[in-house]
Amino acid sequence: MRYVSTRGGGQPQTFTQILLEGLAPDGGLFVPEAYPHFTPAELAAMRRWSYPELAYAVLSRFADDLPPADLKALVEKTYTAKAFRSDAIAPLRTLEPGVHILGLSYGPTLAFKDMAMQFLGNLFEYVLAKNGRHLNILGATSGDTGSSAEYAMRGKSNIRVFMLSPHGRMSPFQTAQMFSLADPNIFNIAVRGVFDDCQDIVKEVGADADFKAKHSIGTVNSINWARVAAQVVYYFKGYFAAIEADGLKDGSPVSFSVPSGNFGNICAGWIAKQMGLPVRRLILATNENNMLDEFFRTGVYRPRKGAEVFATTSPSMDISKASNFERYAWDLVGQDPVRVRELWKKLDTEGQFDLSSSAYWKKVDDTGFVSDFSTHATRLDTIRRVWRDYQVMIDTHTADGVKVGLDYRETGVPLVCLETALPVKFAETIREALGLDPERPAGFENIESLPQRFEVMDADTGAVKRFVESHTA
Numbered sequence: 001m002r003y004v005s006t007r008g009g010g011q012p013q014t015f016t017q018i019l020l021e022g023l024a025p026d027g028g029l030f031v032p033e034a035y036p037h038f039t040p041a042e043l044a045a046m047r048r049w050s051y052p053e054l055a056y057a058v059l060s061r062f063a064d065d066l067p068p069a070d071l072k073a074l075v076e077k078t079y080t081a082k083a084f085r086s087d088a089i090a091p092l093r094t095l096e097p098g099v100h101i102l103g104l105s106y107g108p109t110l111a112f113k114d115m116a117m118q119f120l121g122n123l124f125e126y127v128l129a130k131n132g133r134h135l136n137i138l139g140a141t142s143g144d145t146g147s148s149a150e151y152a153m154r155g156k157s158n159i160r161v162f163m164l165s166p167h168g169r170m171s172p173f174q175t176a177q178m179f180s181l182a183d184p185n186i187f188n189i190a191v192r193g194v195f196d197d198c199q200d201i202v203k204e205v206g207a208d209a210d211f212k213a214k215h216s217i218g219t220v221n222s223i224n225w226a227r228v229a230a231q232v233v234y235y236f237k238g239y240f241a242a243i244e245a246d247g248l249k250d251g252s253p254v255s256f257s258v259p260s261g262n263f264g265n266i267c268a269g270w271i272a273k274q275m276g277l278p279v280r281r282l283i284l285a286t287n288e289n290n291m292l293d294e295f296f297r298t299g300v301y302r303p304r305k306g307a308e309v310f311a312t313t314s315p316s317m318d319i320s321k322a323s324n325f326e327r328y329a330w331d332l333v334g335q336d337p338v339r340v341r342e343l344w345k346k347l348d349t350e351g352q353f354d355l356s357s358s359a360y361w362k363k364v365d366d367t368g369f370v371s372d373f374s375t376h377a378t379r380l381d382t383i384r385r386v387w388r389d390y391q392v393m394i395d396t397h398t399a400d401g402v403k404v405g406l407d408y409r410e411t412g413v414p415l416v417c418l419e420t421a422l423p424v425k426f427a428e429t430i431r432e433a434l435g436l437d438p439e440r441p442a443g444f445e446n447i448e449s450l451p452q453r454f455e456v457m458d459a460d461t462g463a464v465k466r467f468v469e470s471h472t473a
């Protein structure tokens with residue numbers, strides 16, 4: 001399996017070669033030259049496989065330059081009942097026949113990003129050791145990504161993490177999760193500013209090629225191909241668990257509803273569908289920051305300016321552009337890099353592109369995507385409704401997905417709603433909806449009272465560089 005850039009630059013590369021890369025050198029995203037495919041007979045045989053078995057089956061198609069025994073060991077080391085709180089790893093809960101919630105939030109930081117990031121931690125450590133290299137990960141977070149990266153990389157050999165976050169702007173729970181880590185390879189930098197300031201610093205450091213090379217700077221943002229690949233696995237798991245739960249025959253179609261921001265999660269669903277998994281609808285749910293919903297309704301893709309982004313009660317979906325969207329666009333335009341370059345040039349010059357009058361627009365229907373958005377009011381209503389009707393407490397992001405999922409549900413087709421975080425992470429809004437405190441999973445009882453370790457800094461790229469310099473060997 002070789003990987004190419006959506007914008008056509010460079011030579012095809014292997015999985016390991018692109019593993020530690022962010023954007024392709026030409027500014028595009030890495031995609032497989034062709035998607036691997038499972039036949040109906042192969043899928044039928046996988047119906048009752050465990051999560052690590054499914055992970056190996058899927059990932060061995062993408063990471064075919066790793067020795068199979070090593071990949072198997074990495075997968076088994078990652079997807080354990082200890083790390084994910086049950087043998088199911090991603091347990092399916094049935095609300096009523098035909099409506100299910102796939103639990104993707106039982107990893108160490110209680111959000112779905114752990115599903116891929118935990119694997120990345122082990123994979124990075126393995127590849128760095130093999131090549132005698134080290135890596136300094138520099139990132140910016142407004143909450144979930146940063147903690148997920150830190151918990152994946154803590155204590156790993158040859159890896160350090162420098163994570164910027166806006167000082168005093170994360171929830172107390174999220175702050176405690178990150179800042180209470182005592183591992184010497186984790187550095188929390190609280191920037192006096194907002195998330196965009198943190199992001200700008202990371203971009204500026206990344207643009208300094210000398211500094212980047214000298215200090216082996218890397219990232220783990222949502223465009224990393226290995227993250228997307230690892231997320232494909234749970235669509236397989238959710239699919240099989242749903243047809244089992246509903247007593248359906250092999251090959252029956254299933255729809256997924258996905259709370260979406262950067263388009264990383266649902267992009268994995270799109271890839272699973274192209275690998276032959278019988279996915280019917282991919283139901284995309286946004287919050288008030290609805291640029292993706294706008295695209296799927298009108299054909300216009302218009303990233304927002306920082307100041308246009310609303311701060312919502314599903315904050316992990318508050319984004320100004322959907323970084324992974326280019327992977328879907330690549331497929332939509334028939335994997336033609338010339339077309340992708342044209343579209344992204346338009347974004348640069350005009351701030352948007354419009355596919356509504358092109359031949360590609362008709363293809364969108366065939367891809368199975370439908371979309372809608374949720375607001376604070378519908379979010380709270382959905383949390384109440386699921387609690388009242390099923391005695392199940394869902395978080396605010398999951399609620400956006402459940403709201404839209406139920407609206408676009410079809411009779412006879414199981415609906416799997418992806419649970420992207422646990423309610424305890426967003427307790428304030430849960431209290432507003434239900435007048436109740438969400439349950440705290442074991443190990444999180446007193447997290448806010450643990451000692452915290454972090455460095456407060458001005459939004460100054462030079463200061464961040466000096467800090468990284470003085471903390472790398």
Ligand SMILES: *Cc1c(COP(=O)(O)O)cnc(C)c1O
Nearest residue numbers: 144261262263264265316420421
């Ligand atoms: C990151 C995140 C999302 C959005 O996922 P994307 O891959 O960015 O679309 C949704 N919910 C939660 C809780 C998240 O942390």
